[in-house]
Amino acid sequence: MRSDLSRRRFLGGALALGATATLAACGYQEDTGGSGTSQAWSYTDDRGRKLGGDRPKRIVAQVTAAAALWEFGIRPVGIFGPSKLPNGEKDPLAGPIDLGKVQSLGNVWGEFNYDRYVSLEPDLLISVMYLRDELWYVPAEQAEAVEKAAPTLGVDLAGVSMPDGIEKFRTLAKALGADVNTPRINExxxxxxxxxxxxxxxxxxxxxxxxxxxxxxxxxxxxxxxxxxxxxxxxxxxxxxxxxxxxxxxxxxxxxxxxxxxxxxxxxxxxxxxxxxxxxxxxxxxxxxxxxxxxxxxxxxxxxxxxxxxxxxxxxxxxxxxxxxxxxxx
CATH class of the missing domain: 3.40.50.1980 (Nitrogenase molybdenum iron protein domain)
Structure with missing residues (x-):
């Protein structure tokens, strides 16, 4: 958000997008104008990308997204972005995430362990966005490889009020199969x-x-x-x-x-x-x-x-x- 590299800014170029054929092969759908057959899961992210096919089970998420989805019962297998402070304590950004049950791919800006990411056999990567089409904490130089390994989903939080942001994650969690109307969540x-x-x-x-x-x-x-x-x-x-x-x-x-x-x-x-x-x-x-x-x-x-x-x-x-x-x- 500020310009210093350790905290990083809400600023930068857009991520390079892969070719349409590559995206389709990775689980994206082309917009054909019709629904065709029903899908186990269907979702259009804030970049306008349509995802479908088998509902993702092995999810890797940027910490902001992972914490939000955790409240609704979605449990990523991996996370990336700030989850621990230098003294070893949990970063507040990680919120309810049980850090003992997820693999971290990186804790600071520019750190994304691609080999570990691939080893998790992800079905989907989820990250937030503060600039157009830029997946937060996915290094630009690794973006193309990340796109090829699994479909990605962006949640745009730029200029979004907190209630609307939480509702975005509630909608996404429901699409991922979570029960978002439990008594605990409603309370x-x-x-x-x-x-x-x-x-x-x-x-x-x-x-x-x-x-x-x-x-x-x-x-x-x-x-x-x-x-x-x-x-x-x-x-x-x-x-x-x-x-x-x-x-x-x-x-x-x-x-x-x-x-x-x-x-x-x-x-x-x-x-x-x-x-x-x-x-x-x-x-x-x-x-x-x-x-x-x-x-x-x-x-x-x-x-x-x-x-x-x-x-x-x-x-x-x-x-x-x-x-x-x-x-x-x-």
Whole structure:
């Protein structure tokens, strides 16, 4: 999302697409305009690719997708993308995934163990997309080989609100054979919806005040576009007013600011990126004078926020509840 290579950006070229004949041989369908015979599984991904044939059983998924599908009962055999922190603990992005029951193909950007991928004999690879047709965490130089090994499916999350993103995965899980209407899932959804309403009520208590998304490192501060992140887009739709960066780069997600210019956007509230590797509030107050001068910091209105909140009900509910409670203290 930012431009540093370790966290990676929402920016880059589109993945090369294989020839139509190759795609058909790998389990894609050509659009013939008719349904023909019924299929055990049929799905059109967000690139417009039609998949069909036998329902996939051996699925490899990028961590964001794997965590979302896990809640609905889909159990990938392999994952790729951040699942463990440097200290060995589970990355929050992995959410409910049982890491002892899946094979990891890579934990950082640019790391995708193709030989291990093939050894898993995958029926389908699933990844999210933040840019047109780019499968997140599939290295561009390996994309063609990955496409030939098994069909791929892309879930576009660019500019999608959290409820809509979760619903995308619910629909996909159903197509993959999951029962997405169990009492547990329906209760989790209802709890999430109540949390959304409670957050909207909390947002009314700060009417007239502004919030700013911030990510911070030693190299500088980043001001985020609230419409670009599913969790903040939901909060904006619920009534929280955000200051939007005037010159966002990097795929229209972040505007980079030097520490000397940290005061460019002076909001009443800051939602601070709490992902591993980013500076947190106490570190910033101790070492960055321009941070201490910000109105939200002086008022004590800096609250932790995860730009990559996993797309499952429990994680989304927890963040809404926590931030809603924080707004009521402003």
């Amino acid at each position: 989790a959804k209802a709890t999430f919806e109540r949390a959304g309403q409670n957050f909207a009520d909390a947002a009314k208590t700060v009417n007239g005040k502004t919030a700013l998304l911030v990510s911070a490192t030693k190299e500088g501060m980043w001001a985020g576009n609230a419409q670009g992140f599913p969790s903040s887009k939901q909060m904006a739709e619920a009534g929280l007013t955000f200051l939007e960066p005037k010159a966002p780069g990097d795929g229209n997600y972040w505007e980079q600011l030097s520490w000397e210019n940290a005061g460019k956007y002076r909001s009443d509230i800051i939602l601070l990126d709490n992902r591993h590797g980013n500076l947190q509030s106490e570190q910033l107050k101790a070492s960055y004078p321009t941070w201490r001068q910000l109105p939200a910091v002086r008022a004590g209105n800096v609250f932790a926020w995860n730009p990559e909140t996993p797309f499952y009900y429990e994680a989304a509910t927890e963040q809404l509840d926590r931030l809603g409670s924080s707004l009521r203290t402003v």
